[in-house]
Amino acid sequence: MVAIAYSVAFVGVEARLVEVQCAVAAGLPGFSIVGLPDKAISEAKERVRAAFGALAIALPNKRLTVNLSPADLPKEGSHFDLPIALAILAALQIVPAEEVARCVALGELALDGRLVAVTGALPAAVAASEEDRALICPRACGAEAAWIDAVPVFAPDTLRAVVDHLTDRSPLSPARPGDMADPADHRCxxxxxxxxxxxxxxxxxxxxxxxxxxxxxxxxxxxxxxxxxxxxxxxxxxxxxxxxxxxxxxxxxxxxxxxxxxxxxxxxxxxxxxxxxxxxxxxxxxxxxxxxxxxxxxxxxxxxxxxxxxxxxxxxxxxxxxxxxxxxxxxxxxxxxxxxxxxxxxxxxxxxxxxxxxxxxxxxxxxxxxxxxxxxxxxxxxxxxxxxxxxxxxxxxxxxxxxxxxxxxxxxxxxxxxxxxxxxxGVAVNADMPAALLDQLVLPDDAGRALLHKAAERLGLTARGYHRILRAARTIADLEASERVLTHHLAEAISYRLPFVAGG
CATH class of the missing domain: 3.40.50.300 (P-loop containing nucleotide triphosphate hydrolases)
Known part of the structure; x- marks a missing residue:
């Protein structure tokens, strides 16, 4: 039988869905993990085995193969412990396979079956919401993941609690988002x-x-x-x-x-x-x-x-x-x-x-x-x-x-x-303005244009430097709530582009 659980692999801040497949077959007893796992994932075999022992569950004397698909995507991190364990439990028919498949899981397993906090719970919750699946993560990560309110987040503290939830013996309540961080007290x-x-x-x-x-x-x-x-x-x-x-x-x-x-x-x-x-x-x-x-x-x-x-x-x-x-x-x-x-x-x-x-x-x-x-x-x-x-x-x-x-x-x-x-x-502030938009939104008067051209000649401005003066002048005008960029706005912006005596 092949059972499937889901987790994520992080590529930058993007969490990509990973299908954790587990097959239990006749043959020499063994436990292998394939699909470009790193060292932390390869060591998951011993953590899963010990966590199962804490739940009085013994692995069968059969061949267990866990595949992390897509197989050409590198996987790294101890957060694959929990989905690997769930895929095995589903393959052994200890938990319902259909319930496991409805969730995205991540979490590291301690040897006594506790769930240890991992990084990346927030982007994992985003990925779970895009796939319309619930998220299961360690309790220490629940407040973080629950900020994504489009997905139910369950945050147990042990593998046993996950099993009880999936078998409907003791359903978990959704986690609540953490408090907003207090703003730092900046010096005046x-x-x-x-x-x-x-x-x-x-x-x-x-x-x-x-x-x-x-x-x-x-x-x-x-x-x-x-x-x-x-x-x-x-x-x-x-x-x-x-x-x-x-x-x-x-x-x-x-x-x-x-x-x-x-x-x-x-x-x-x-x-x-x-x-x-x-x-x-x-x-x-x-x-x-x-x-x-x-x-x-x-x-x-x-x-x-x-x-x-x-x-x-x-x-x-x-x-x-x-x-x-x-x-x-x-x-x-x-x-x-x-x-x-x-x-x-x-x-x-x-x-x-x-x-x-x-x-x-x-x-x-x-x-x-x-x-x-x-x-x-x-x-x-x-x-x-x-x-x-x-x-x-x-x-x-x-x-x-x-x-x-x-x-x-x-x-x-x-x-x-x-x-x-x-x-x-894609444009949020004046510094983001492309050159084409500058021509529309920064319109100096004749005196300002003459000043700008004179400064460009004397200072040897590059095209980038020329545009940066226009963007800064637009901001100076905004601080005065001025609709037009006036000559004194340009003059102040130019004053911040003068070469240093020492550095040029």
Missing amino acids: LSEVRGQERAKRALEIAAAGRHHLLMVGPPGAGKSMLAQRLPGLMPPLTPQEALETSMVHSVAGLLKNGRISRQAPYQSPHHTASGPAITGGGAKARPGEISLAHNGVLFLDELPEFEARVLDNLRQPIETGEVFVSRASAHVRYPARFLLVAAANPCRCGYLADPARACARAPVCGGTYMGKISGPLMDRFDLRLEVPGVGLHDLDLPPTGDSTATVAARVAAARQIQTRRFRDHP
Whole structure:
């Protein structure tokens, strides 16, 4: 007899349905699993055997063959333990085969029959809803999976409870979704002394999701400013929260099924490798840029990152997704993030201070900033120098608008963009506008057009740089609720594209 259970294999954030087939046949006793399983799945034989022993169930002295179909799709992860066990139980006629076939199952088995939490419950629930099947997962994953209300989610804590549910001896109640994660308590923007121009750049960046580069000496407040950026961004929409949570689910970062509406914030160290940043490794896991999807990726000490790692960001910045290529598969992860970077003007950091600069100044400035490639530098919409803060600034009380005040202006500008792009799928904010749409929605007056052309000639703007100025100017106009992009909007956008003295 051949019995069938269902589970999923993860390809990026997509959960693909896998048919777990079990055949019990006469022959030499044995237990084999085929269908491109990894080491964790191959070891499932011993976990299943021990879990069955805890239920006083003995495997028959026959040939057991478990096939994971489609056989050409690589399978990995201990979450195949439960569907393998259910397929065997159905083949042995211990549980009804038709009930097993109505479910998608995932979960790791402990040797005593307990169900252990696994990653990926949220995308698995999405896959189950698309197939119109219920989902069975460990209790620790139930609150996470239950956020998909289109599918009944059952979350037992033992294999025995699964058997009792499927045989109708003790039916389970559907799991309930977890609580919404509490928003983080962000420090107030007004606590940053001075740096009014940098605060303005943060506001523009948050309003239109424009990539921002800050260059200044150590202690100028670049990291403080970046850490306050998530507090300026509006809450994620339900669709954005689901997209971000699915990435975090696959990465095992959702705790207690708590989904957050707050924009994520990732700040990897400059020693991070390429796979850590963009994704990859032996199991093609999501990288920092995918964990920052719909949020902020902060790269401090930007020139200290490996040049190859930085150049790997160029394509995800443009497309909003990253592809991890392997010999057997191409894995896609979403990666639409707001890139904020900070850098010292040179290795010692004091290029503009003759009393503290090193003996190699000013040559060291060009060498140091030259580590950032021209194509990557061109992808920053906003580039500004952050001057050092004097002692007289530190003695002053907090000044400027609070985080709540700036966030309200950002939210109003985002609402304008939402209405503007209602009929343009794939475009959510000004930074997403393609060139063809710019021609329709950004219409400078004659004076503004003349200023823009003059700036393009003097600064040697590329076509990408030209379009990024237009997008930033559109955001500046939105912050003022201006229907037209006026000359002073363009002038401010151009001021953030001036080349650095040290880096060019």
